[in-house]
Amino acid sequence: MKSALIRLFISMVLLSGFLPPSLSAQEEPFVRYPEEIETFVRTLHHGKPGKLAFDHTAATDINVWRRTARTKLVELLGLNQMQEDLEGFQPIIKMGPSRDVGDHLRTAGTIETEPGLPIPFWLLEPKAKPPSPNGYPLAICSHGHDTIGRDTYAGVWHDDKHQRLGISRGGPIAVQAVQHGFVTLVPATRGLAVDASLPDLKGRHGKRPCRAQLIHALLAGRTAVGERVWDVQRLLDWALKRPNVDSTRVMMTGNSGGGVLTVHAAAVDTRITVAVPSCSFTSFTSETGYIFHCDCCLIPRAGSELGDFSDIGGLISPRPLLAINGVKDGLHHAADVEKAVANVNRIYKTADAEGKFNHQWGQSGHQFYPDLMWPFIEKWSQ
Numbered sequence: 001m002k003s004a005l006i007r008l009f010i011s012m013v014l015l016s017g018f019l020p021p022s023l024s025a026q027e028e029p030f031v032r033y034p035e036e037i038e039t040f041v042r043t044l045h046h047g048k049p050g051k052l053a054f055d056h057t058a059a060t061d062i063n064v065w066r067r068t069a070r071t072k073l074v075e076l077l078g079l080n081q082m083q084e085d086l087e088g089f090q091p092i093i094k095m096g097p098s099r100d101v102g103d104h105l106r107t108a109g110t111i112e113t114e115p116g117l118p119i120p121f122w123l124l125e126p127k128a129k130p131p132s133p134n135g136y137p138l139a140i141c142s143h144g145h146d147t148i149g150r151d152t153y154a155g156v157w158h159d160d161k162h163q164r165l166g167i168s169r170g171g172p173i174a175v176q177a178v179q180h181g182f183v184t185l186v187p188a189t190r191g192l193a194v195d196a197s198l199p200d201l202k203g204r205h206g207k208r209p210c211r212a213q214l215i216h217a218l219l220a221g222r223t224a225v226g227e228r229v230w231d232v233q234r235l236l237d238w239a240l241k242r243p244n245v246d247s248t249r250v251m252m253t254g255n256s257g258g259g260v261l262t263v264h265a266a267a268v269d270t271r272i273t274v275a276v277p278s279c280s281f282t283s284f285t286s287e288t289g290y291i292f293h294c295d296c297c298l299i300p301r302a303g304s305e306l307g308d309f310s311d312i313g314g315l316i317s318p319r320p321l322l323a324i325n326g327v328k329d330g331l332h333h334a335a336d337v338e339k340a341v342a343n344v345n346r347i348y349k350t351a352d353a354e355g356k357f358n359h360q361w362g363q364s365g366h367q368f369y370p371d372l373m374w375p376f377i378e379k380w381s382q
Helices: 002-016 035-046 062-077 079-085 149-154 160-168 173-179 209-219 224-239 257-268 302-306 309-314 334-350 370-380
Strands: 092-100 104-114 117-126 136-141 183-187 245-255 274-278 321-326 357-362
Touching: 062 079, 062 224, 062 257, 062 302, 079 224, 092 117, 104 173, 104 224, 117 149, 117 173, 117 224, 136 173, 136 224, 149 160, 149 173, 149 183, 173 183, 173 245, 173 370, 183 224, 209 224, 224 245, 224 257, 245 257, 245 370, 257 274, 257 309, 274 370, 302 309, 309 334, 321 334, 321 370, 334 357, 357 370
Parallel strands: 136 183, 136 245, 245 274, 274 321, 321 357
Antiparallel strands: 092 104, 104 117, 117 183
């Protein structure tokens, strides 16, 4: 009788739409591979844990683990190779005139992070004087697979349709950041932005600039994600020297591929003090071995060496991390998201930083959720 009542209660809550994904998702696998290869794919990705995956069952020294795993991540991203290749090169910054756009100033800039590759960015600045003598906190807003994502985030609308779409997806996030008192950088994401991509000549890589970037990067001993992290770090080097910026308060956010970049950048660069990846935080693969992220976001040997994407997220500890997913986001799977979240919770608990990690479900799809983001960001950016 008691179990029947419990089942009835769950059914009623399901019908009302209020049951969290963790309870409603007694789901079927995200995908099923053909039976003849199912064992192979499962074993390939879940046969044994990565060498540096966080082991919560052992007496792991969290500081030693972070130091060792972060060093390995830097290597796997290809950042050591880039450091060697670009030794002695000084990034070149060019800034245009500032434009008053109402409640803030907007300036177009470029940063040449390596010879022959200028990365465009927007700089948004509050018009009022900083409330603190140390300056404003800094925000970096990195876009995903949106060829004009830099403009989408900064509210530089190309037409009415672009504006409606950007606002409907929770934006413009960079304008929200400057309205919350942040000096805000909105860089073009290499390989994703139309003005920061290598052309896929002859369509050899599926007419996909992000994949063309990945292939060029791999051949040179790099990764696409590593190049994007490099661009963010070089922009940080410049921005944190500005007199109106408080170098101790740096928030980074992004949706989709921008969220993946946010996790990797914050994992390797401790200057980022608050990280908010949106609609991107999950395990590398589903239980059946399906790979969730775009191929341009993947890092060779990351699974065998580091374990899971959630282990990379755990490297952000003990700094504040908010991961947000949408319940209607068809690119991800609630059960696998919550598995990743559980791993990060264990890492933050070991780091005595339980209150600094949070995961939230937005009630729509693949977009930003400002109402969930800004209370967390404001709390940890004081």
